[in-house]
Amino acid sequence: xxxxxxxxxxxxxxxxxxxxxxxxxxxxxxxxxxxxxxxxxxxxxxxxxxxxxxxxxxxxxxxxxxxxxxxxxxxxxxxxxxxxxxxxxxxxxxxxxxxxxxxxxxxxxxxxxxxxxxxxxxxxxxxxxxxxxxxxxxxxxxxxxxxxxxxxxxxxxxxxxxxxxxxxxxxxxxxxxxxxxxxxxxxxxxxxxxxxxxxxxxxxxxxxxxxxxxxxxxxxxxxxxxxxxxxxxxxxxxxxxxxxxxxxxxxxxxxxxxxxxxxxxxxxxxxxxxxxxxxxxxxxxxxxxxxxxxxxxxxxxxxxxxxxxx
Numbered sequence: 001x002x003x004x005x006x007x008x009x010x011x012x013x014x015x016x017x018x019x020x021x022x023x024x025x026x027x028x029x030x031x032x033x034x035x036x037x038x039x040x041x042x043x044x045x046x047x048x049x050x051x052x053x054x055x056x057x058x059x060x061x062x063x064x065x066x067x068x069x070x071x072x073x074x075x076x077x078x079x080x081x082x083x084x085x086x087x088x089x090x091x092x093x094x095x096x097x098x099x100x101x102x103x104x105x106x107x108x109x110x111x112x113x114x115x116x117x118x119x120x121x122x123x124x125x126x127x128x129x130x131x132x133x134x135x136x137x138x139x140x141x142x143x144x145x146x147x148x149x150x151x152x153x154x155x156x157x158x159x160x161x162x163x164x165x166x167x168x169x170x171x172x173x174x175x176x177x178x179x180x181x182x183x184x185x186x187x188x189x190x191x192x193x194x195x196x197x198x199x200x201x202x203x204x205x206x207x208x209x210x211x212x213x214x215x216x217x218x219x220x221x222x223x224x225x226x227x228x229x230x231x232x233x234x235x236x237x238x239x240x241x242x243x244x245x246x247x248x249x250x251x252x253x254x255x256x257x258x259x260x261x262x263x264x265x266x267x268x269x270x271x272x273x274x275x276x277x278x279x280x281x282x283x284x285x286x287x288x289x290x291x292x293x294x295x296x297x298x299x300x301x302x303x304x305x306x307x308x309x310x
Contacts, residue, residue, distance in 0.1 A: 011052075011056040012050055012051065012052055012056070013050070013051040013052075013053060013056070014048055014049070014050050014051075015048065015049050015051075027045050027046050028043055028044065028045025028046065028048070029043075029044045029045060030042070030043050030044075031153075031156050031157065032156070033156045033157070033159060033164065034164070035159065035164035035165065035167050035168040035171070036164060036165040036167075036168030036169070036251075037116050037119060037168065038113055038114060038115055038116075038119070038168045038171060038172070039113070039114035040111070040112070040113050040114075040152060040156065040171075041111070041112045041113075042109075042110070042111055042112075042153040042156060043108065043109075043110050043111075043112060044108065044109045044110075045107065045108060046107050046108075047073075047103075047104055047105050047106050047107055047108070048103075048104055048108075049101070049102070049103045049104075050101070050102045050103075050104070051099075051100075051101050051102075052094075052096060052098075052099055052100050052101075053099055054099045057096075057097065057098070057099070061096070061097065062096075062116055063096075063097055063116060063117040063118070064096040064097070064114045064115065064116060064117070065093055065094070065095055065096065065114075065115045065116075065117055065120075065127065065128065065131075066093070066094045066095075066096055066112060066113070066114055066115075067091065067092075067093055067112070067113040067115060067175060068086070068091065068092050068094070068110050068111065068112050068113075069089075069090075069091055069110065069111040069137065069145075069146060069149050069150070070086050070087065070088055070089065070090050070092075070108070070109075070110050071088065071089075071109040071110060071111065071150065071153075072088055072107070072108060072109040072110075073088065073104065073105055073106055073107055073108050073109075074086060074087045074088070074105060075092075075102055075103060075104045075105065075108070075110075076102070076103050076105075077092055077094060077100065077101070077102045077132045078100065078101045078102075078132065079094055079095065079098060079099070079100035079101075079131050079132035080098065080131070080132070082131065082132040082133060083132065084132055084133050084134045085134065086134045087134070089136065089137050089138070089146065090134050090135060090136055090137065091134075091135040091136075091137055091142065091145070091146070091178070092132065092133070092134060092135065093127060093128075093130055093131050093132075093133075093135075093179070094131055094132060095128055095131045096114070098131075100132065111149045111150070111152070111153050113149070113171065113175075115172065115175065119172050120172065120175075120176060121198075122191060122194060122195065122198075122233060123176045123179070123180055126179065126180050127175070127176070127179045127180075130179055135178070135179070137178075140178075140181055141174065141177035141178040141181045142178045142181070144174060144177075144178075145174040145175060145177070145178040148170070148171065148174055149171075152167070152171070162251065162254045162255035162256065162257075165251045165254070165255075166251075190229055190232060193219065193221075193229060194229050194230065194232075194233060196219065197215060197219060197226070197229070197237075198240075200215065200218060200219070201215055201237075201241055201244075202244065205241075205244060205245060205248070205270055205271055206269060206270060206271045207271055208268075208271045208272070208273050210241070210271060212226055212227070212237055212238065215237070242281065243285070245270045245271060245272055246278075246281045246282065246285050247285075248269075248270045249266055249267050249270055249272065249278060249281075249282070249290075250282065250285070250286055250293060252266045252269065252270075253266060253290055253293040253294050254293055254294070259294070263275075263278065263290045263291075264278075266290075278290065
């Protein structure tokens with residue numbers, strides 16, 4: 001189990017739970033799948049203790065968050081100064097960039113999702129502040145996310161090919177809704193404006209003339225103000241927009257629905273008309289050319305993706 005769990009997310013130490021008396025009682029079955037940039041697993045087995053130690057964490061590790069949904073039996077998590085007990089039907093977020101300890105008692109059936117922090121965009125800090133805290137999944141967005149994950153666990157082996165990227169998008173959106181729904185307080189004006197700008201840009205992402213100047217003018221601010229707003233998010237507007245466009249081009253190139261389109265046509269659909277820009281961007285972000293991405297579909301795709309995520 002230790003090798004399997006470490007290959008899906010990041011290096012972990014997994015041992016039998018203190019309550020297990022026999023060494024041969026330590027067992028687990030893991031079904032895993034890579035969905036876009038997410039790693040999803042359903043873990044069923046005996047009680048165990050999972051530790052993410054400081055020694056195992058390196059500067060090259062991806063900035064992953066681990067979401068768990070307990071389908072049976074409780075667990076106790078300890079990260080930083082926060083400790084809590086998650087019961088059946090509860091969610092919990094753990095930060096893989098910091099040490100933690102998680103003990104699962106008397107067997108388990110749990111859904112686990114590895115999510116790059118960058119996938120959460122401006123909501124990442126809100127989610128991270130809730131690490132190692134119990135989040136019930138009884139009502140609202142939490143209940144919807146719970147039902148989605150449980151259905152996903154029953155059909156993990158059926159979701160292959162380009163469909164997994166769309167499922168990953170839905171999963172990230174539901175996670176953000178679930179972990180921000182009950183956040184008290186009102187968004188500050190700057191954050192609120194950045195969110196409005198992002199929504200506007202995504203709605204007009206196919207427009208090749210979309211730029212800092214046009215977006216700033218549409219929101220009644222100067223170019224400099226827009227640059228300052230995005231500086232506060234840790235990335236520039238152009239870098240963010242480029243990433244959004246490339247991720248959509250990447251997804252379409254792996255979707256057989258678009259096989260009849262040329263690579264230039266796929267890129268133009270998302271507002272990119274410079275073939276050199278597409279070629280450099282795909283190679284830089286995904287390590288492959290557009291042609292290679294289209295040829296990637298095959299039985300070894302999952303294994304390659306899981307190696308990248310781990």
